[in-house]
Amino acid sequence: MKIFRLLPCLVLLCCACSRHDDAAVRALARRIIPDHEKEFRFERMADSADGPDCFELESRDGKIVIRGNNSNSIAVGLNHYLKNYCLTTVSWLACNPVEMPDVLPQIDGKVRIEARTQERFFLNYCTFGYTMPWWQWKDWERFIDWMALNGVTMPLAITGQEAVWQRVWTRLGLTDEEIRTYFTGPAHLPWHRMSNLDYWQGPLPQEWIDHQAKLQKKIVARERELDMKPVLPAFAGHVPQELKRLYPDATITRVSRWGGFADQYRCSFLDPQDPLFDEIQKAYLEEQTRMFGTDHIYGADPFNEIDAPSWDPGTLAGMAERLYGSIAAADPEATWLQMGWLFYADPTHWTQENIRAFLRAVPQDRLLMLDYFCEFTEIWKQTEKFYGQPYLWCYLGNFGGNTMLTGNFRSVSERIEDAFANGGQNLKGLGSTLEGFGVNQFMYEFVLDKAWDSGLDDDAWIDRLADRRTGFRNEAARSAWRTICDSICTISSRTGHSTLTNAHPCLTGNWHWTTKPDVGYDFPTLWRAWQQLLSVESPRNTYRYDVVNVGRQVLGDYFLRERDRFTAAYTARDTVALAHSGIRMREILADLDRLVACHPEFSLGEWIAQAREFGRKPEEKDYYETNARTLISVWGDSKELSDYANRTWAGMVSTYYAERWELFIERVTEAVKAGQEFDQEAFDRESRTFEYRWADAAYPLTLPEAGDAVATARELADKYAPLFDAEP
Template identity: 35%
Template structure:
C-alpha cells in the first residue's frame, strides 16, 4: 500500500507541474536559439539547429534531449522535449564534443572547426522530474544588487545546466506593500517593517524586520521591472518559477488596525533583540490568516501570473510556539489552504532546513504533523543539506511527500576551497534507491554563488545522470582540461590533489562554512584544524604555478591561480597564528613578534595585492554594484552600507559577525588586516607589560575597527590591478621554501 500511495503522490505532482509549463514549443526553441547567439555569437550559432518537441518525452514524461549531425558541412541538430532540455543538450554537446566550459567566472568557448560530428544519435533523459536551483538566502547574499544584464547571464547558465525549477522572489515587497496598504497600514508602518535590501531573505522568512531599512520607493519599481523580465525569460525556456506565498508572519502594526487579532510573538533570532527580530505570527485559527494569505497571492498572481508552485517557510530557524502536533498541523494546513483558495492547483515548496536545523524539536510526531497536513503530492520538500545531513533517511522519505535531494554546499557566499564531492556524487543515487523513495529531483541550494565552480559543475551533471561518476579523478582532470581549453598534465595533477584534500570533506561536521582564522575576529581560542593535509594545497599551488608558461593566457586558469593562492595564504595564516599563540602562551616575545609581524604586516597585504589582480575578487566591484542600483547619491550610500554590513558585522552589534565573510581586495586590507594588527600588538603589549590578555576588551576595540569600516565611504578600485602570475610567484617563492623546510 505504501508504494501505491507514493506513486499516487508523485503522479499528482508530475501532472500538476507539467500542466504549469508556460510557453509553447516554438517559443522555447526560439529562446534557446537566442541563448546560443548570446553565448557563441550569431555566426557560430548558425551552425546549430534547435527545436523543441514535447513528444520526445511522451513515454517517460521526463525532460529529454537528442543530439545528432555535425561534421563537415553539416549542422549540429539539438532536439529537446522542453527549452531547458534543449539547452542542456546543447551544453552537453559543447562540453563533451567540443571541450568547452561555461561557468560563473567566465567561459572557455573555443570551438573546433569543423564542429565535431555526433557519431551516433545520442538521446538522454533525466532520471528525475526536477533540477532545482537556489536557496532563499541566495537572493540576498548573491543576487541583491543584480541588474537585468546579470540576471540574463544567470538564467542562461541555469538553462544550460538543465535547471527547470527555481525561485523567482524579486519584487514581492512591492506586492506586500499593496496588501498592507489595503489592510489599513500607513506607509510609515510599512517602511518600518521591511529590512534593507541586503537582508530581505530573512525578512521574507520571518527571522528579521526593520533592520537596515527602509526600502526606497525606487527599489520597489526596479524590482517589479526585474521580476517581470526574470519570469518572462524563465518561462520562455519552459522553466517553472517558484513564487512566494504567505507563511503567517505579519507586521506588529497590524494590531493597530485589528486589535483583536490572535498573534504570537516569536523568539529572537541570530543574536538580534526584538527591535529587529521576534516576528509576529498569526494564529492559524485567526480569521485574518486566510484573508491576508489570499489577498497576497491574488495580488501576486494578478501581477506576475503563476506556474502553481509556491514557496513559504513559517518556522525557518525559529522554534514554533507549541510542539503539539495538532498546532503544527493546523499552522501548516492554514498556509496551504490560503494558497489553494486562490490557486486550486497550488503545490507548496517547503525548505526542509527546519527539520535538520533543530532536530531536538522536530521529533517524529512533529515532522509527521507538518508533512501530513498537506495532501500527498501537494507538498514538495527540499532536503536542503542532503549531501551532509540528509533528512529523508530519518523521515521515511518524508513520509510519502515528494522531495528534492539538494546540495547546500556554501554558507554566506564564503570564499574558501571546499566540497564533499564523493558524497555529492553518490548521494542522489542512494536517495533514488531508498526504500519507497519519493525523490523527484536534484537541486543546488547554496546560500551564495560564485565560488568552488567544480562542485556545481558536478552537481549539474548529476541531474542528468542515472548513476554516479565512476572515476572522480578522471572527471576532475577532464573538468580542468575543458576549463583551460587544453589538457595539461601538471594542472590536472594539481586538481587531483585538490580533489583528495579540500574537495574530499566527509563525516560529521562537514560544512561549507569557512571558519579560517583569517576571516574571524582573532582570539587565543581559534580552531585551526582542517580535515585534509595542508601539504596537498601547497603542492597544488606549486603545480599550478609550474603550469603558468602554458596556461597563463587562460582567464579561468588565472582565476583558479588567484583562488588557490588565496587558499594557500589562508593555510599559512593558520600556521603563523599557531606560532604566535604558542609564543604568547610561552611568554616568548621575539617569536611572537616575528610570527605576528609576518601574518599581519606581510601575508595579508600580499594577499590583498593578489586578490586585486582579478576582477572577481574586488571589494570595489561588490560595492559598485550596490551603488549602481541606486537612483541618487543618498540611496547609493545607503545601499553600500547595507552591503558593508552584510559582509562584516551583519547586525548593528556584530550580531552574526563575519558569517558572510569574503576574501576580497580592499576587505582584506582595510577590515581583516587591521584586526590582526591590533590583535598582535595587544598580545605584544600584554607580554611587555606583564598583564593578561583581556579578550573582552580586545573585542570592544576590534568592534570599533569593524564599525569604522562599515561606516566608511572610501571608494575601492572596480578594475583589476597588477599581474596575477607575477604576484602569486612572489608569494610562493617567499613562503613555500619555509613550508618545505618546516620553518613555519
C-alpha cells in the same frame, strides 16, 4: 522558369526548418556564444512529450544539431557539447567570458542522453542577500542562462515581492511609512522574508521596490521561456506588528528572537487558523499572479529558525492544514514547496511525531519538501522518506557566500546514487540550496550533472573538468584536479567556513562560531596541488581564476600556522619570535590581498559599486553601501552573526581583516613588553568599535588594483616555497 517553380519549394523548406528551430535556446546561444550561434541547429523532438527529459547531439550538414523534448533539455544538450567537446565553461557570473575554440569540434555519430529525474531545483532564500541583492538584468540574464544550461527546472524566484506586499498592506490600511519601515534594507531582505527580522536598516526606499518589481517580471518571463517553473512565494504568516492596531482581535504573536538582534527587530506571526490569514493569502496571491503570473508552485516557510507558537503535534498539523488550504483556496492547482532546513536546525522541537503530524496534514503530493543539507544530514533517512510526501535531494555547499575551497565530492556522489537507489518513488529530483555563490561552481555543476545519465563516471568527470578549465588536456592539470576532488574537497561546507585570516583575532582557536577554519586535508597536499596548477600554461580566464582561488586557500591556511607561532612566542614571552611572526602575518595578509585582486570574482570594490548604483543622490548611494558593507562584516547589531558572511575579497582583506589583525598584533606585543597578560575582552571592545566604523559608508576605503593572476601567483609560490616545503 524552372527557378521560379523551385522558389515555393524552397520557401516551404525554410519555413519547415524555422518551425523546428527552438527560439529560446537560439537566443541563449546568441547571448553566450554570438560568434558561433549560426553553426548550431536547435530542434524540438516531436515524440518525447510523455517520456523523460532527453537531448540528442550530432553533426549534420556542417552544423552541430542539438535536439530535445523542450527548451530546457536542448539547453542542457548545448552545455553538454560546450563542456565535453569545446572544453568550455559557462560561468554563472556575467563578469566572466565564455571562451570557445576557433573551430567547433565535430560529433561522431549520434549522442542521446536522458534525465534520471524530471525536477532540478536551485537557489535558497539567503542567496538573494549574500549574492544577488545588487544584481541588474545583465547579471540575472547570465545566471538564468547558466541555470538552463545546467537543467534547472524549478528556480526559486522571490525578487520583487515587496512590491506585492506593499499593495496588500496598503489595502489592509497600513501607511506607506509603516510598510517601508517594516521592510529591512535590501541585503537583509531574505531574513525578513523568512520571518527572522523586521525593520533593520529600513525604511526600504521606494526606488528599490519599484526596480525589483520590474526586474522580477523579466526574470520569470525568461525562466519560463526556457521551460522553467519559477517558485514564487506565498503568505506564511509573517505580518507587520502594526497590523494589530487595525485588527485588534487577530491572533498575532511575536516570534522568538533571532540572530542576536534586539527585541525591536523581532517579527510577528498571524495564526493560520485566524480568518484574517485566508484573506491576506488570497489578496497576496491574486496580486502576485497579476504582476508576475504563476506556475502554481509556492514557497512558504512559516517556522524557519524560529519557534512555532505551539509544539503540540495536533496544533502543528492544524496550522499546516490551514496554511495549505489558504493557498489552495486561491489557486486550486497549487503545490506548496517547503524547506526541510527547519527539521535539521531544530531537532529538539521537530521530533518525528511533530514532523509526521505537520507533513501528513497536507494532502498527498501537494507538498514538496526540499531535503536541504543532504551532503551532511539526509532528513529523508530519518523520516521514512518524509512520510510519503514528495521531496528533492539537495546539496547546500556554501554558507554566507564564504570563499572556502570545500565540497565533499566523493561522498556527495555516493549519497546521490544511494538516494536514486533507495530514496523511494517520492524522490522527485535533485537540487541545490546554496546560501551564496562563493567559489565552488564546479560542485553545483557536478550535482546537476548527476540528474542526467551522461555515461561519465566520476573519474572521467574530474578529468573533463580539468580539461575545460585549461582549454586542453594536460596531465598536470588533471592531477591537480584529482587531488582537489579526492583529497581537498573531502568535508562539507560549515556555517561561517573561512580561513583564519577572516576571523576576529584571538590567540587560540577561532573566537566565534561564524569563522571555522576546518579542513579535511594536510597543508602539503594543498600546496602540491597549487604547484601542479602553476606548472600549466593556459590563457583561459577559468585557469587564471583557479590559480588565484587555490592560492587564496594556500595562503589562508598557512596564516593559521603563523598565528600559532605568534601565540607560542607570546606564551614564551619571546619578543624576537613575536616580532618575526607578526611581520610574517602582516606579509601574508598583504600578499593575499594582492593575489585575490587579480580576478574580479574576489572584489569588494565590485560589491560596493553595484550597491551604490542603486542610488541617485550621494546620501542614497551611502545608504546602499552601508547596507552592503554591514552584511559582509558585522551582519547585525550584536556579535552573534558577525563575520558569518566573511569573504576573502580584495580590499576587504586589506581594509578590514588586516586592520583587525594589525591591532591584535600591536596589543599582544604591548602586553608582552609590559609584562602583562593580553586582555582579549578589551581588544574585542576596541575591535568591535572599528568593525562598526568600517561597516558605515563614511569609513574611507583604499581598494587595490588588479594584477596579472598567473604571474602574481607564481611570484608568491616562489616566495613562500621554502616555508611551505618545510611544513610537515
